[in-house]
Amino acid sequence: MTTRRNFLKGALAATGAIVGSGGTAGVQARETRKVPPEALGLLYDATLCVGCKACVAACKEANGNPPEFNTVDQLWDTPLDTSGDTFNIIKMYRNGTMETKDAETNGYSFMKTSCMHCADPSCVSACPVSAMTKNPVNGIVEYNPDKCIGCRYCVLACPFGIPKYQFNDPLGRIGKCELCRHRHKDGHYSACAEVCPTGATLFGRTEDLLAEAKRRLALKPGSITTYPRGRLRPAQEKALQGKDTGEGNKARHGWRHEPDQSYEGVVGNYQQHVYGEQEYGGTQVVKLSGVPFEKVGMPKLPPYSSAATSETIQHTLYGGLLMPIAVLGALTWVAKRNVKPEEGEEE
Amino acid sequence: MSAQHHAKPAPVGGPLFNGVTLIAGILIAIMAVILLVRFFYGLGSVTAMNDGYPWGIWIVVDVMIGSAFACGGFSVAMLVYIFNKGEYHPLVRPALLASLFGYTLAGIGVVFDLGRWWNVWNMYWPWSVNLNSVMFEVAICITLYIVVMWIEFSPVVMEKYGLYELKKKIGKYMFFIIALGTLLPMMHQSSLGTMWVVLGTQVHPLWQTPMVPLLFLLTAVIMGYAVVLFESCVASSAYRRSIEMNLLTPMAKVMLGIVAAYIVVRLADLLVRGAFGLAFEMTLESVMFWFEMACFVAPFFVIGTEAQRRNPARLFIGGILLMLGGSLLRLNGFLIGYETGGGYQYFPSLPELMVTVGMFATEVLGYIVITRRFPVLPREA
Numbered sequence: 001m002t003t004r005r006n007f008l009k010g011a012l013a014a015t016g017a018i019v020g021s022g023g024t025a026g027v028q029a030r031e032t033r034k035v036p037p038e039a040l041g042l043l044y045d046a047t048l049c050v051g052c053k054a055c056v057a058a059c060k061e062a063n064g065n066p067p068e069f070n071t072v073d074q075l076w077d078t079p080l081d082t083s084g085d086t087f088n089i090i091k092m093y094r095n096g097t098m099e100t101k102d103a104e105t106n107g108y109s110f111m112k113t114s115c116m117h118c119a120d121p122s123c124v125s126a127c128p129v130s131a132m133t134k135n136p137v138n139g140i141v142e143y144n145p146d147k148c149i150g151c152r153y154c155v156l157a158c159p160f161g162i163p164k165y166q167f168n169d170p171l172g173r174i175g176k177c178e179l180c181r182h183r184h185k186d187g188h189y190s191a192c193a194e195v196c197p198t199g200a201t202l203f204g205r206t207e208d209l210l211a212e213a214k215r216r217l218a219l220k221p222g223s224i225t226t227y228p229r230g231r232l233r234p235a236q237e238k239a240l241q242g243k244d245t246g247e248g249n250k251a252r253h254g255w256r257h258e259p260d261q262s263y264e265g266v267v268g269n270y271q272q273h274v275y276g277e278q279e280y281g282g283t284q285v286v287k288l289s290g291v292p293f294e295k296v297g298m299p300k301l302p303p304y305s306s307a308a309t310s311e312t313i314q315h316t317l318y319g320g321l322l323m324p325i326a327v328l329g330a331l332t333w334v335a336k337r338n339v340k341p342e343e344g345e346e347e
Numbered sequence: 348m349s350a351q352h353h354a355k356p357a358p359v360g361g362p363l364f365n366g367v368t369l370i371a372g373i374l375i376a377i378m379a380v381i382l383l384v385r386f387f388y389g390l391g392s393v394t395a396m397n398d399g400y401p402w403g404i405w406i407v408v409d410v411m412i413g414s415a416f417a418c419g420g421f422s423v424a425m426l427v428y429i430f431n432k433g434e435y436h437p438l439v440r441p442a443l444l445a446s447l448f449g450y451t452l453a454g455i456g457v458v459f460d461l462g463r464w465w466n467v468w469n470m471y472w473p474w475s476v477n478l479n480s481v482m483f484e485v486a487i488c489i490t491l492y493i494v495v496m497w498i499e500f501s502p503v504v505m506e507k508y509g510l511y512e513l514k515k516k517i518g519k520y521m522f523f524i525i526a527l528g529t530l531l532p533m534m535h536q537s538s539l540g541t542m543w544v545v546l547g548t549q550v551h552p553l554w555q556t557p558m559v560p561l562l563f564l565l566t567a568v569i570m571g572y573a574v575v576l577f578e579s580c581v582a583s584s585a586y587r588r589s590i591e592m593n594l595l596t597p598m599a600k601v602m603l604g605i606v607a608a609y610i611v612v613r614l615a616d617l618l619v620r621g622a623f624g625l626a627f628e629m630t631l632e633s634v635m636f637w638f639e640m641a642c643f644v645a646p647f648f649v650i651g652t653e654a655q656r657r658n659p660a661r662l663f664i665g666g667i668l669l670m671l672g673g674s675l676l677r678l679n680g681f682l683i684g685y686e687t688g689g690g691y692q693y694f695p696s697l698p699e700l701m702v703t704v705g706m707f708a709t710e711v712l713g714y715i716v717i718t719r720r721f722p723v724l725p726r727e728a
Contacts (some may be wrong), residue, residue: 020556021614081689083398122545128474128483150462153482159546161687164398165462167391172462232590299548308545311479313541313557317534318484323532327352331429331526338431339522 029312032281032304033120035206039139040179041117041284042193043209045216046296047268048200048227049110051090054205055192055201059088059114063181078286084166084175088192089113092295100264103289110184111287111296112201115162115177116276117284118142118305123154123163125307132163133173139206139284140181141296145173159280159301161318177205187256189231190272196229199263204232206284213286219267229261354501356440357588357726359719367585371712381698382459388464393698399691400682402460403699405602407681409456409706411539412674413657414489415451415563419578420496421532422571423680426524426601433595437725440503442575444723447496448710454493456706457486460480480542488535495528507721535649536567549631551684552622555587565609568671572602573673576666580659588727596656600666603646607654608667610643637678642672 003024060067062075066084067077079086091113096106103109121141123132132147134141145164153162154174180190188194188233193203202209219225221303237251249257268290276283280299287298294300317323387391396403419442426432427439458464470486477483477616496636498517505514540563544552556562576595583590586615617623624634650665682693695703 081398111557122547123476125479126482126545127477128480128486129466131475132468145463145464147475148463149466149469150464151460151482152401152462153480153542155398156549156685156687159549161399161549162688165401167394167398167462168389170387172389176494277501294497297397297688301476301548306545307479309547309557310481310541311559313544314479314484314538315479317537317560324534327533328530331529333522334431335428335522335529337434337528338428339525 008056010304030308032308035119035282036137036139037282038137038208039117039284040205041139041204041206041209041286042114042179042190043202043204043232044112044287044288045202045213045284046111046287046291047270048198048265049112050091050198050200050309051091051110052197053090054195054197055112056086056089058191059177060086060134060197062183063087064185065175074279082164082176084161084162084169084217085276086165087177088112088239091271091293091297098230099125099195104291104295107291109291109296109324111289112192112287113160113162113297115141115179115277116160117177117179118280118336119282119284120305122157122159122305122307124313125305125310126153126157127292128153135181139178141176142175142178143174146220148174155334157306158301159306177231184254187252187254198265199227199229199261202228202231202232205234208232208234209286210274213288215275216267216288217270217272217274221267221269222263224265224273226262227265229256229263230258233317279304281308350400354437354725354727356437356696356724357480357586358507359720359724360642361586363716363719368712368715369569371715374387374701374705374708375712378702378708381705384698385434385702387455387460390460393696393702395693395696395699397691397693399687399689400562400685400693402546402681404695404703405456405694405699406459407678408674408703410453411462411677411681412447413456413706414453414539415536415567415677416574417446417453417534418532419574420444420446420499420571421529422568423575423598423652424499425568426598428522429529432572435598436636437591438575438579438598439716440500440657440723441578442571443496443500444503444717445578445710447493447500447576448713450489450493450496452663452706452710456490459702481538481545485535485538485563488531488538492528492531492535495531495702497689499522501529501722503723504718528566532567536559539563540680543685546685549685549687550680551618551625552620552687553625553632553636554676554680554684556616556620556622558616561612562609562616562676566676567611569602569605570673571607571668572598572605573666573669576602576662577670580663580666582724583659588724590659591688591725592657592659595659595662596653599656600653601651602669606643610640611641613640624629632679632684635675637681638673639672639679640696642668642675 032266068079068083068085070080072080079089082089091111093111096105098106100107116338117139121134124141125133129147129149131144132141132154142256150172152165155165163174163176165174189203193201195324271289271292273293274286274288275298276286281304289296381393394403423435423438423442427435457686461467501516501517537560540559542555544559576599579590579595626636644670646665650661655661
């Protein structure tokens with residue numbers, strides 16, 4: 001009896017260990033991942049946005065998505081939110097008399113809603129079949145419908161509510177922005193940035209976009225500055241602008257040649273906050289706004305990702321299958337003593 | 348050691364066609380029609396799920412709660428074979444049968460809900476699996492556990508068809524199968540809770556905690572015992588058999604011990620995280636939280652004393668309360684306390700509900716057919 005009691009104690013201790021160590025015991029907590037150095041992204045500046053929704057239309061066209069109707073006559077594409085068929089939308093903030101653009105009171109503002117391309121995306125961590133992956137070089141969060149089982153865990157997991165599912169299609173897919181990665185091979189970048197008439201949506205390397213955002217925040221509101229449009233070109237590339245071939249082509253890293261589209265405009269009254277620099281450990285799409293971000297629908301998020309917490313728990317419990325094997329060993333030992341082959345039923 | 352002499356299990360016998368099986372059959376037929384529509388016209392054609400609530404009751408009730416209800420087999424087997432309480436042996440087979448059905452149906456239920464079910468093989472394809480995904484671990488464990496349970500249950504089928512040699516052979520390795528059958532539910536029942544960790548701030552702080560795997564594991568064991576209490580009472584009354592009170596009374600005491608441990612862990616976690624204050628704000632979440640907690644506390648007043656635990660009606664009510672409590676924990680974290688923003692709302696549609704009802708009807712029908720024809724319940728003296 002004494003020995004059996006010891007076995008039980010051992011089994012219990014092991015059991016306690018497997019479930020009790022939900023924290024960090026023994027295993028290093030996984031840090032929130034960082035944006036890769038060559039990450040691509042967008043800079044959306046709400047103070048430059050005029051709400052024309054050219055980006056919404058261009059996104060639909062570039063991704064072959066059908067229009068969505070929310071008006072009686074069903075003439076125009078009128079999506080109310082991103083969906084399995086709408087990867088990008090411009091939402092509007094309104095307050096009081098709506099007199100002043102980018103003012104919190106009696107004002108209005110626009111806000112772009114599309115994938116933020118997180119440094120450490122919840123959707124990628126959640127996906128059981130690697131249908132949602134993060135490109136190791138440019139950091140684009142990519143979707144592969146040929147692997148996707150349609151479980152919609154990514155839809156549930158994303159703190160920005162971005163991956164969406166086509167509920168009304170028996171072969172429905174997940175839909176989300178992939179920064180138009182299918183157009184990159186032709187030298188095209190994100191369609192939303194390509195068509196934006198004011199440069200409110202700018203495509204580029206996240207590092208450059210972040211620097212541009214900070215440059216704008218440092219300017220005096222009301223002063224005049226130069227705003228690029230389309231693709232944000234780093235300084236070394238600008239020096240070679242105009243050269244279609246040779247050095248110019250190389251400097252563009254394969255992006256197609258465009259004339260300089262920058263223009264002079266008035267500096268907006270910004271919130272001193274680059275949204276996406278810290279949120280969830282950083283995102284490759286960053287945003288500027290005149291109205292506080294929570295008011296324009298961007299959630300307040302901690303500076304670390306939930307994927308890190310979730311994976312720390314999982315790998316603490318199951319890393320190398322050490323804990324399960326130890327517990328199985330203990331259970332087998334105990335069960336072997338307690339289970340009789342015929343369970344005393346056959347005599 | 349566990350060779351106490353119990354009544355050998357035997358088929359209950361009797362007709363398979365009666366009022367209960369007829370109603371179950373009709374409910375299953377309704378479910379089949381709804382599923383046909385779902386597979387031809389998409390999930391949106393029959394469910395109320397949307398992009399703000401991409402998981403509805405098919406996952407949270409049929410799979411999450413359904414599989415926790417199916418923990419009877421695991422909870423009782425643990426008591427009998429790991430803690431060597433051989434006297435509970437007669438409870439093993441009926442509990443195992445219910446678990447087998449619960450899990451097999453939960454597994455099938457997942458496929459109804461999968462939007463791209465034809466790709467489901469990727470879950471087991473080494474070049475597709477994502478070891479970081481909590482759902483992957485849950486899926487692998489549940490798949491394995493279903494196989495393990497069928498092996499655990501196979502002696503019943505072998506007895507029925509006189510395959511005693513085969514039964515003997517399998518019996519030699521049964522201790523390992525039983526050990527595996529104890530480990531796997533511990534792993535995936537706790538991970539079902541871990542699944543909401545990655546949802547982060549979208550889950551209300553009353554439920555979002557890194558301790559959730561422990562909460563889910565404890566409640567799964569509790570619900571396992573609660574279901575055995577519930578089933579024993581229902582089976583006894585339906586088949587006009589005597590209730591195994593000599594077993595249920597002490598088992599209820601074991602169960603209450605785990606409930607007490609759960610309440611301590613739950614409250615300690617809320618206090619340590621500083622989230623307990625939220626339970627005193629007037630919100631839907633706080634009301635649901637207290638409703639959930641009440642279901643765990645109330646059993647101490649219903650079956651708290653030895654005398655009360657000798658009353659089958661009280662055991663039945665105690666069982667239902669704890670089944671409800673564990674269900675609410677899951678429902679609250681995944682649906683009621685989940686908020687993704689954007690003004691989405693979800694309440695299950697009628698066809699959606701009818702599929703859940705049909706799944707439970709399948710379980711009842713299967714249980715009746717098998718206990719009447721296979722040696723599962725102890726032979727009446």
